[in-house]
Amino acid sequence: MKKTVFDDSDYVQRAVLGFMGYKPTFYPKPGSFFCSLIDACMRADKNNIERLRLGFPVVVGAVRAYQTGKDLGKYCVIENCLKIQ
Numbered sequence: 001m002k003k004t005v006f007d008d009s010d011y012v013q014r015a016v017l018g019f020m021g022y023k024p025t026f027y028p029k030p031g032s033f034f035c036s037l038i039d040a041c042m043r044a045d046k047n048n049i050e051r052l053r054l055g056f057p058v059v060v061g062a063v064r065a066y067q068t069g070k071d072l073g074k075y076c077v078i079e080n081c082l083k084i085q
Helices: 009-019 032-043 046-055 057-068 076-084
Strands: none
Touching (some): 009 032, 009 057, 032 046, 046 057, 057 076
């Protein structure tokens, strides 16, 4: 399977931070589809988050790390940004 931006952990983390409004020069807001995907991950219940994880595991992981503060070691861009705040 071909890799996409949704598989690039650094890109995804910057997109999540951009979606959340962090420093626009470092974390630009992603495009409309990516914003909708991040929003869906943030709002999904347990069953739907698992469905989203099947197609977008890196995105779901980054969003969950941002929301819960867990597994931040895997998401160092988010971890470093949250430490600065």
